[in-house]
C-alpha cells in the first residue's frame with residue numbers, strides 16, 4: 001500500500017529516511033511521500049533522503065532550532081502551535097494517491113514523543129484515510145525520564161491513531177554495540193519488517209501473478225478496530241539458479257514441475273510461520289488473545305505455496321484464538337522466503353505494564369526530588385549562624 005510517512009523527531013526522521021532507502025533498494029513503492037518534522041535544526045540537516053522542502057522545523061520562536069531536550073510536554077505544545085507549518089508540507093503531497101498516513105516517532109524523547117500524537121489528532125480530523133502510528137519504545141537502560149515520556153506518549157498516541165504499531169528498542173539491543181551503530185541495525189530491522197508488510201499490498205502489474213496476493217484492503221482491515229500491533233518475522237535463504245529458475249538450498253528432492261518439491265515448500269512455509277509468531281516480535285507479548293492477524297509470505301513465486309500459507313494461517317488461528325486471521329502471498333524476486341505476521345489488537349503485553357510501573361516510580365521520584373530541592377538549596381546556601389549577609 002502507498003503511505004505518506006511523517007517522521008517526527010530524530011528517531012522518526014531517521015527511520016523514514018531509511019524507508020526511502022529500502023524503497024529504492026527493493027522497488028517496493030510504499031513511500032508515496034516522506035516528511036520530517038523536528039524542533040532541532042541539526043537533526044533535520046542530518047537526514048539523507050527526505051527532500052529538503054519536506055523538512056519542517058517547528059518551534060523556532062520557542063526553542064530557536066535547538067530541540068526540546070526530552071521535554072515532551074513542550075514537544076506537544078510546539079506541535080500544536082506550529083501545526084499549520086506541518087499541514088503546509090502535507091498540502092504539497094498528493095494525498096488522493098495515498099492509502100494511509102504513517103507517523104513515525106521515538107516515544108522516549110521530546111519532539112516526536114509529544115508531537116506525534118498531536119499530529120495524529122490533527123490528521124484524523126481532516127482526512128478520511130487511516131492514520132497509523134509507528135512508535136519506538138526506549139531501551140530500559142535509557143533512564144527514568146525516557147521511560148516516563150514513553151509511557152505518557154504511548155497512552156496518548158494509541159488513543160489518537162487508527163492503530164499503533166510498536167517497536168521495542170529494548171528487545172533489539174545488541175551488547176557491545178555503540179548506540180549509533182546499534183540504531184543502524186535496529187532501523188534496518190524496522191524497515192525490513194514493516195517494509196514487507198506494507199509492500200505486500202503494493203504488487204505492481206509486471207511482477208509475478210501470485211496465487212493469492214495480499215491486497216492493501218486486507219492490511220487496512222487487519223489494522224482497523226484500533227489498538228496496538230506487533231510484527232513477527234522469519235526468513236530462510238533460497239537460491240536463484242543460473243538458468244533463471246530457482247533451486248532451494250534446502251530442497252533435496254526436486255521432483256516438482258518447477259524443480260521444487262511441493263512438500264518441502266509447504267513445510268518451509270509452515271515452519272517459518274511458527275518461527276515468526278513464536279520468535280522475537282517488534283513488541284514482545286502473548287499472542288493468545290490477539291484480535292486480528294495477517295500472514296504475509298514473501299518470496300519468489302515458485303516457493304509461495306497455497307497449502308503452506310493456508311496451514312500457517314490455520315495454525316495462527318489456533319494459537320491466537322482469533323477468528324479474523326487473513327493470509328496471502330507477496331511475490332518478490334529476492335533470494336529468500338519470508339513470513340511476516342501482523343498481530344493487531346494485542347492486549348496481553350507485560351512489557352507495557354513494566355514500562356508503566358517504572359514510569360510511575362520515576363514520576364514519584366522526580367516529584368520528591370523537586371519538593372526537596374528548595375529545602376536542600378536553602379540549607380546549602382545558609383551558613384547556619386546567619387553570620388554572612390548576602391550583598392543585596
Ligand code: GDP
Nearest residue numbers: 009010011014106108109110111112113138183
Ligand atoms: P526527539 O528528537 O526529541 O523526538 O527524540 P529522539 O527521536 O532523538 O529520541 C527518542 C527516543 O528514540 C530515544 O530515547 C531512543 O529510544 C529512540 N531513538 C533515537 N534514535 C533512534 C534511532 O535511530 N532508531 C531507533 N530505533 N530508535 C531511536
